[in-house]
Amino acid sequence: MTAPYARSDEPELVQLLTPEGERREHPDYAFDLDDDAIKGFYHDLVMTRRIDTEAFMLQRQGELGIWASLLGQEAAQIGSGRALRKQDYVFPTYREHGVAWCRGVDPLALIGLFRGVDHGNWDPAEFGFHLYTIVIGAQTLHATGYAMGVQRDGLVGTNDAERDTAVVAYLGDGATSQGDVNEAFIFSTVFNAPVVFFIQNNQWAISEPIEKQSRIPLYRRASGFGFPGVRVDGNDVLATYAVTKAALQQARDGGGPVLVEAFTYRMGAHTTNDDPTRYRLTDELEHWKLKDPLARVKAYLVRNGLADEAFFEQVEADADTLAEHLRSSTRAMPDPDPAKIFDLVYQEQTPELVEQKEWFVKYHASFAAQAEVH
Amino acid sequence: MPQFVLSKAINAALRRAMEDDPKVLVMGEDVGKLGGVFRVTDGLQKDFGEDRVIDTPLAESGIIGTAVGLALRGYRPVCEIQFDGFVYPAYDQIVSQVAKMNFRSRGRLKMPIVIRIPFGGGIGAVEHHSESPEGYFTHTAGLKVVAVSNPEDAYWMLQQAIASDDPVIYFEPKRRYYEKAEIDTSATQAPFPLHASRVVREGTDVTLLCYGPMVKTCLEAAAAAEEEGRSLEVIDLRTLSPLDLGPVYESVRRTGRAITVHEAPMTLGLGAELAARITEQCFFSLEAPVLRVGGFDTPYPAAKLEEDYLPDLDRVLDAVDRTLAF
């Protein structure tokens, strides 16, 4: 039942930086930024990984209910996230902490969600970054509809870099099996919507390997729906940047949807509740560790003398500072006011909820009164 | 007699049903090697193979829709929906297809499908992992709906559901997965019918009606009330569609007072139906209106607030005070 393609690198995988840190050329995709930008990417990668490891540890210490780790997927997220323009709009799943970082969302807002204080307390419009979507695949339709709106607003194909807008839907390999995702593919192509479907094929949907979702490489799905698909080395931040940038440009220019399959690997567990030793072999993990998305950028910078020890120390120091901030701020995060659950169920409050809230507040107060008596 | 936690009781029931009938299939996301996210199907794929314990693609509509086809072909699929909040992608297949097949084919096409859904809150999960969707399904004619509250019922009711030629939605109280009890697995027959409610604690002052996760809460409330000299009768409904109201009417006629308790939002929840039925049937025995304790009419809140959202022992006792004050 195993499809051999899924574990091997294929020739069609776009790669611009090898695991050893060597630059590669590709006939269709070029990395067009300078080495300083690569140093910036390295900073992003390290910071993102630190947010992830810090949140993971906070979960282990009982500060978070659960955490969905992005370990191993940093390059896919930073590369694609940095390819976005301010006016672009992102529809994430629940694992896009690196993309959130690129959009300027406070990591503490992500942490709050996993701590259970709210369902995501950032303003999606401010950051062009929608709330996390937990129901698998649902966001791909929202992204498509949003893109249809962008199109109707005349923000596609004007050749104005400040105006032309693309929409990105992030999804996992497992998600491609959902009906919603297939419907999103149809709508986007039929209406030529400016949307990029960015699949992080991390090889696993909880315990199910990619073979349980697809018998063909995922990027080839697109052609069946009538739009282009491309597979990129998801652990190569230069390639994910270049490929996503081109896809976004096509969408912004009015060329319709593009599917990007970032071929990567989930190095950690699915979430902190998961136990991957039940279903996957350590060999596989070891194999992918050699392709670590951070190590290859570092190797490139070192091998070409582009960054010195002081640079790497500074990046580490920045990560330490961020980590310390996340730790102390998470512990200090107040529990929400319970009476708030009755507010904002609707824009316009209903009489029933006013009544339920009144009852609840009184009921709560009765305990406080009792406590005083005793 | 062997002891089982509720999740293992379900596992044992699946195992027994699969041994007894080669047409029984288990299907769902991660049910194979992982044994399901709650480990309910642990070890089944190892023993029954990938053709009978099927790791499906990540597609709920696909799971139920293909189960329809398998059922038409003579199989008896037991589908696992990973969490309550993920049943909605399959909702169309369940209410439009599964529920109506028997009726529209005038009984020619049976749907012996069981849909297992871990439901309810109290485990500190993120959004969509703590819902109480039973109302949607009890409102749909053609579906049978049960909710188990303890390991013994979990064990027997699942086997009965699988044996049933009607589609059964089988709700598992996820926060009670680790409740323990003895089960006589050597018995050849279930101690109670599938569609029967049961008095699980006798009392004389007030009747508490509950199911699934709230049964334990109500039993605890009854124990606490006893210390204050109040005698509460607790009925575990067990079956939500069809309802078995005989024991309910009998009890309420004796006590004169009834309180319904569920985690699902109050409005149009099962409590509303129970209150209406009791009012119709027991009007002259009632000393007080039927009271309801339930979740609020809000979306399920973030985990830090679920204790405030969910009915607990105090909320039940508060309602007891109110009904006795009439």
Ligand SMILES: Cc1ncc(C[n+]2csc(CCOP(=O)(O)OP(=O)(O)O)c2C)c(N)n1
């Ligand atoms: C509709 C739905 N069904 C099931 C789940 C439970 N679930 C959460 S994540 C997940 C696996 C997702 O895999 P994939 O799409 O590959 O993304 P990844 O988690 O690997 O990033 C499952 C089954 C869900 N969240 N939504």
